[in-house]
Amino acid sequence: MANSIISVDTKVKVMNECLRLVDVEAVAARNGVSPGAIRYWFNHKLKPTLGEILVNEPPGPKPQPNSTDEAGEAVVESRPPKCEQCGGARIWKNGTYEVINWAWLLTVGWLVGVHHILIQRWRCAQCGHELVSDTQKQQAQARRAWWQQVCRLIGLSRFKLGLSVRRTRLLLAFQYGRTVSVGFIQRQTQSMGQRARAVLARLCLCRQKVARFLLFDETFPRLGKRAYRLGVVICEYGLIRSVRTIRRKAHDIPAQLRAAVDGHYQPRFFLTDLDVTYGKYQEQAGLTSHHLRDVVHLMRQIIRLFDDAVREVTLDVPKGLSHKERKKQRALKRRLLRKRLRPILAVALRAFAPGYESVCVLMLEGVVSQLRDPSLVLQTASIARLAKRLERFIRKHGPAINTLLELAVTEGTPKTTNALESKNGIFKPFSLMAKAFRLETGQNFFAGVALMENFDVKTRGPNKGTSAIQRAGINLDDLGAADFFTAVGSERPQISLLVLTG
Ligand SMILES: [Zn+2]
Secondary structure, three states, rough: OOOOOOOOHHHHHHHHOHHHHHHHHHHHHOOOOOHHHHHHHHHHHHHHHHHHHHOOOOOOOOOOOOOOOHHOOOOOOOOOOOOOOOOOEEEEEEEEEEEEEEHHHHHHHHHHOEEEEEEEEEEEEEOEEOOOOOHHHHHHHHHHHHHOOOOOOHHHHHHOOOOOOHHHHHHHHHHHHHOOOOHHHHHHHHHHHHHHHHHHHHHOOOOOOOOOOEEEEEEOOOOOOOOEEEEEEEEOOOEEEEEEEOOHHHHHHHHHHHHEOOOEOOOOOOOOOOOHHHHHHHHHHOOEEEEEEEEHHHHHHHHHHHOOOOOOOOOOOOOOOOHHHHHHHHHHHHHHHHHHHHHHHHHHHOOOOOOHHHHHHHHHHHHHHHHOOOOOOOOOHHHHHHHHHHHHHHHHHHHHHHHHHHHHHOOOOOOOOOHHHHHHHHHHHHHHHHHOOOOHHHHHHHHHHHHHHHOOOOOOOOOOOOOOOHHHOOOHHHHHOHOOOOOOOOOOOOOHHHHHHH
16 A cells, blocks of 8 residues: 555545644634634635645656747757658657857857857657757867867967966957866877977978088076976078987987987088087987087187186286285286287187188187287286187187088088077077976977977068978978978868858
């Protein structure tokens, strides 16, 4: 009997038998109401409603009235003529569901934000197959296109504009009226960076113009407490061929050089600043290219030698002079010496100026003999030391200087790593956000920045109208991409205007 269904009539009958008025007078007196009123409530209010109270409610929630907000505009869709699966002609409506209006989001997201539409579901009466309506197809296409476009915007924002994850999110919300998660932006940045790194590694394997130079330098994006550097390899066309975060120089730099030189990129000259370790790293990398030194750094080195000579002046003055007096005397001597050396230094620096390439080393040798001429400079110990150091400098760098300058004249190749230093400059704005990266992810990120730069068509300067990829003559078929976004697998969405407007 436990679970049997009891009819409402039975329930009313049972309750009527049980419910009786007891002690009406006493209760009425205690509560200050009339006994007649109690009888009236009992017979006319309570008893007649028993049937209503005792009836079973249908299970489940109360039916909601159809929503009347913006999403409520039902899409009027024509019934598909027949089932694509079985060819059956009886197609039933099978409820509606709400989706984001992706076509609107993609085109006028800034205006309408996230707007929903109702989609009518159709089902074949014969085989139960759910038919895909045109609206569904359009929305699916628009949805794909929206996400693709969001990914492209993330790439632009992160690798070109240098915006942080949060600012990128702000930019997306401004454009589309819909936010994406911080995690999505981070993952997208990472995967693009990873692909960019693979593309950079592939550059040397593509057919290209002959590049004779490998310019190498390290840049130091401030990466917080973790002191690692960024090794950058470019060629004379300004194409960044490799970026690598460097923690252990002796291991990481040779490894980077080894990886960068391969296939169609076999540079004959290795151009760096004066850091003595680079020659060794080049050897370790197994490169046989000729090691040349950047002219700007050579000039800086000569200036430093002259400065040292002035600073190291000694004083032969009578004993008993006060300390203060000696200081004054030395300052005077330094000033006089600096004045005397100035025209000689000017000659040494002019040797590197355009037009003097063929006589540069000869001029430097002339400077040494001037320094040794007692009629020109007083032969003090510091001057003798300067002449000796300069002579050693010429012996060490003379042949390389001659090669470098000769090439610069005959073939228009670079004399300095200036091009490289300006490339290093592009990484600086990113250093702040790079702090958040671990070593490996940082490397991917900078690869993205480098690849973006390689495809960037300059709008001013000597390389106006070309990108580094073009100048280096990289065969785009070999590379498999003609622009940054295609290279990192984020090409422009293929969607027709009809889909968006129809
Ligand atoms: Zn069917």
